[in-house]
Structures are given as C-alpha cells and as structure tokens.
C-alpha cells in the first residue's frame with residue numbers, strides 16, 4: 001500500500017467522504033486480466049478466491065456469492081429453516097440480517113444490546129429462546145467480535161444453529177482465532193464500503209461440507225454440482241435442477257478483485273487500526289464523546305469507528321453534529337437504525353418503540369466516522385479538530 005504518499009483526501013477533494021475504496025494498480029490489473037481472459041462469470045478465479053479466503057480465515061469451506069445477504073439467506077436454507085421457526089438476532093443490525101429470516105416465513109426474534117456496547121446481550125438472547133427457536137444470528141457489530149463463546153454454549157445447550165453475520169468482521173479475531181469458523185456458517189460482505197470490496201459480493205464459510213455443497217448448489221439455480229463448468233472443456237451441457245435455487249453466484253470479475261484485495265487485507269486493517277487509535281487518543285481529553293472500547297481478547301477489524309455523543313455534556317444533538325460536520329467537509333453515517341423502530345417491523349411483526357432501550361439509546365447517540373486506508377492522519381486530524389470545536393461551542 002502506498003497510502004503514506006497520498007494527498008490527504010480532504011485537502012485533495014475538499015470533502016472527506018465516509019468511505020473510499022482502496023483500489024490500486026494490482027486491483028485494476030487483476031480485473032483487467034479477467035476481462036482479457038474471455039470468461040467473466042463464475043469460473044477458475046472464483047474457485048481460487050474461495051480457496052484463498054478459506055485459508056485466510058482458517059475455514060474448511062468457502063462459498064463465494066453475490067452478497068452477504070445472499071450468504072445469510074443460503075445459510076438459513078442450508079440449516080433447513082422452516083416456516084414458523086424463530087431465529088434470534090440483534091435489533092442493532094442492518095436490514096439483511098432480519099429480512100432473510102422472513103424469506104422463509106420464519107420469525108426474526110429481536111433482542112437488545114448490552115448497556116455499554118452495541119453487541120447483542122447474551123442474557124437477552126437466552127431469554128428469547130423458545131421451543132420454536134432454530135437458530136441465532138450473531139452479528140459482529142462494527143467488526144469487533146461479539147461474545148461468540150457464550151452464544152455457542154447457549155446454542156449447544158438448546159440444540160440451536162449459529163449463523164455469524166460477519167459483514168463487518170474481516171479480519172477479526174476472538175481469543176486469537178479468526179472470525180470465520182466459530183458458528184455453523186459465517187457470512188462476510190464485500191459491499192463497496194466494506195473492509196475488502198468486490199463492489200458487491202459475499203462469502204459463506206463453514207466446517208460442514210454438506211452445508212457448503214447445498215449453498216453452492218442453491219446459489220446457481222439449484223442445478224447439480226459444478227454447474228458453473230457447463231460451458232468448459234471439463235463440463236457438460238446437461239444439467240439437472242435438484243431444488244428451488246437462486247441466482248447468487250459470484251463473477252470472476254468480482255473474484256479477481258477479491259483475490260487482489262485479500263492480499264492486502266492485513267495491511268488495510270493495520271492502517272484502519274492506526275487511524276482508530278489516533279481518533280481515540282486525540283478525543284481522550286474530552287468527556288463530550290465516548291470512544292469505542294476493544295476488549296483485550298479481541299482483535300477488531302475496524303470496519304466502523306463508532307463514537308457516542310454524551311448529551312449530559314453537550315447540548316447539540318447527534319443529528320446536528322452530523323450536519324455541522326458535513327458543513328465542514330466531513331461525511332459521517334449512523335449504524336444502525338434498530339430494526340424494531342422501522343415501520344415494516346412495527347406493522348408486520350408488532351415491534352414497538354421503547355422495547356429495546358439500550359439499542360435505542362445507542363442509536364440516538366451514535367456517529368460512524370470516516371475510517372478507510374486511503375485516509376491520511378491529516379484527514380483524521382481534521383475530523384478531531386471539528387469535533388473538539390463543536391464540543392467547546394456546545395458545552396453545557
């Protein structure tokens with residue numbers, strides 16, 4: 001990576017966006033090579049990406065897909081989720097985690113966060129278990145591993161499956177082990193803003209060969225094994241549709257980019273960690289904001305840097321801060337608007353405001369700041385200066 005020599009994004013563009021992907025000459029060459037090869041969709045590059053990814057996270061099988069949403073959907077299909085089943089998941093997540101449960105006419109059972117973190121509270125998960133519960137979807141919020149050992153233990157006691165939503169958690173470690181092989185199936189995202197991008201894309205990893213085969217088959221119309229080879233010298237035009245499938249395969253164009261990105265995944269995390277540590281140390285002197293804590297036994301992927309505003313200390317609202325920062329050329333975001341506060345979840349599933357107070361409080365006070373390897377320390381300094389100026393101006 002050559003980010004040290006880059007111009008600060010903010011001085012170069014006058015606006016520091018929430019995210020910019022790190023696309024270098026090797027990424028471009030990898031995509032051009034696929035374009036020149038004459039074969040653009042699922043093929044040898046996709047298989048190579050699957051092997052490299054599985055080795056990287058330490059999983060036995062990896063299935064490359066069109067998105068993390070597709071991976072979550074196929075993970076639930078692989079474990080045999082049925083109509084009327086219940087799946088426990090945090091309300092503090094993106095729409096994908098809940099909607100995939102509804103594809104099966106099963107029920108997403110939402111749970112609150114811990115009081116002092118954005119992760120689902122293990123005690124709340126335990127209380128939500130009923131005889132209809134089939135699975136828990138554990139979300140590694142922001143890229144910091146959730147307490148997956150507690151969740152796995154609960155699942156073992158109640159005979160439940162664990163799907164990990166690791167859309168944010170590449171690369172992340174829990175007690176020294178990479179996220180990617182704790183639960184029954186782990187789902188990663190390569191969306192445009194993620195820590196490794198293929199534009200759109202996803203990966204499901206598992207130790208279970210039957211789950212891997214089933215996800216692979218369902219990802220390409222439910223067609224028999226190796227359907228992707230049907231136009232090659234090794235393949236055959238004849239195929240059988242074995243089940244109701246989907247069009248969720250990854251293309252070789254995406255995989256080419258994914259392979260190039262994977263080679264710098266550690267270096268990109270290191271740069272994000274340095275930027276995150278800079279934010280945290282530079283903001284340590286003000287009590288207007290609470291900076292993210294990383295438990296000692298976890299390695300954070302630093303997909304998101306989420307700060308919380310302390311309303312007892314400053315009189316400006318979270319929304320106004322985001323507006324003020326935008327005026328100063330800084331793009332921010334909010335992760336997440338809890339699922340139970342959305343009209344769809346209230347009208348169709350009966351959730352209501354006030355039901356998950358920790359998640360609501362976290363949502364009201366959270367701001368996600370720019371955190372990407374192309375940023376310079378000058379850029380992060382610009383963010384810190386703007387925040388400190390607001391903290392001084394609006395101190396109660």
Ligand SMILES: Cc1ncc(COP(=O)(O)O)c(C=O)c1O
Pocket residue numbers: 066067068069070093094096097139165167168188189190191201202
């Ligand atoms: C927690 C979480 N899960 C799942 C997804 C879905 O990922 P994708 O866009 O690859 O489907 C996202 C995307 O932002 C996410 O934040």
